[in-house]
Amino acid sequence: MIFTQKLECAWSSSGSLLTVGLDPDTKRFPAELQGRPDAIFEFCRSIVDVTAPYACAVKPQIAYFSAHRAEDQLEELCAYILAHHPDLPVILDAKRGDIGSTAEQYAREAFERYQADAVTVNPYMGFDSLQPYLEWKSKGVIVLCRTSNAGGSDLQFLEDAEGTPLYLKVASLVAERWNTNGQCGLVVGATFPDEIAKVRARVGSMPLLIPGIGAQGGDISATVRAGRDAGGNGMMINSSRAILYAGSGDDWREAAALAARATRDAINAERGG
Numbered sequence: 494m495i496f497t498q499k500l501e502c503a504w505s506s507s508g509s510l511l512t513v514g515l516d517p518d519t520k521r522f523p524a525e526l527q528g529r530p531d532a533i534f535e536f537c538r539s540i541v542d543v544t545a546p547y548a549c550a551v552k553p554q555i556a557y558f559s560a561h562r563a564e565d566q567l568e569e570l571c572a573y574i575l576a577h578h579p580d581l582p583v584i585l586d587a588k589r590g591d592i593g594s595t596a597e598q599y600a601r602e603a604f605e606r607y608q609a610d611a612v613t614v615n616p617y618m619g620f621d622s623l624q625p626y627l628e629w630k631s632k633g634v635i636v637l638c639r640t641s642n643a644g645g646s647d648l649q650f651l652e653d654a655e656g657t658p659l660y661l662k663v664a665s666l667v668a669e670r671w672n673t674n675g676q677c678g679l680v681v682g683a684t685f686p687d688e689i690a691k692v693r694a695r696v697g698s699m700p701l702l703i704p705g706i707g708a709q710g711g712d713i714s715a716t717v718r719a720g721r722d723a724g725g726n727g728m729m730i731n732s733s734r735a736i737l738y739a740g741s742g743d744d745w746r747e748a749a750a751l752a753a754r755a756t757r758d759a760i761n762a763e764r765g766g
């Protein structure tokens with residue numbers, strides 16, 4: 494099954510647009526995991542098990558694994574998710590971007606080593622830098638467009654001679670020229686709901702990965718109003734820290750599950766789902 498089909502099935506079976514972000518910060522782990530060599534895997538595995546009923550996808554952020562020489566734990570985690578939650582899409586947040594020959598290796602890493610369903614990529618080296626990912630026809634390629642951080646405006650808001658900002662040029666390029674196989678999505682931050690609406694207006698029903706609710710303070714209602722597609726779906730709304738670290742005591746699993754459920758419900762309240 495190709496990524497977009499898997500995502501549509503997940504939206505429908507879970508009734509959720511929430512993506513649970515896996516940003517395992519070892520300093521914030523509960524006491525029971527401190528000092529364990531497999532702590533990163535065990536933390537993420539538990540989080541996935543307890544939040545999966547409330548999620549349409551999970552998004553491991555690769556830096557939290559590679560910084561701790563824990564790529565093997567990411568590999569094991571992705572294999573675990575595939576075996577135990579086969580209907581839950583895995584979006585590898587790597588934000589890759591490099592010349593084609595190197596991109597081929599990054600694509601293999603994402604789709605073969607980690608078996609991810611989709612990967613995030615940076616468009617600023619142009620089409621040939623994304624082509625190696627697009628050759629994996631069954632996989633999703635999610636392109637940075639209007640990122641959630643304030644500094645994203647430094648470049649993404651630059652306008653061309655007609656007054657079109659760069660992020661909208663990216664949205665149009667992806668929708669009209671690069672998405673020939675229907676496998677692309679865009680990253681648009683929840684901290685910029687007006688821009689989410691402008692992107693949605695340009696790209697039809699293309700899936701949007703929307704980080705920035707929770708710890709970054711993005712408004713859930715404004716995000717859903719701006720980003721939903723004609724069918725009330727179209728979004729993977731990510732929350733990482735607000736779910737992962739909702740509790741720090743013995744009840745950390747239950748706290749994460751409750752936070753995920755509450756976030757799903759807040760999203761659905763606006764969506765009418």
Ligand SMILES: O=c1ccn([C@@H]2O[C@H](COP(=O)(O)O)[C@@H](O)[C@H]2O)c(=O)[nH]1
Nearest residue numbers: 514554640641704707708709732733734
């Ligand atoms: O524009 C972007 C693109 C990606 N991210 C990633 O999403 C999560 C957000 O974590 P929170 O704890 O929910 O703030 C993190 O992995 C970022 O690398 C983003 O925030 N903004």
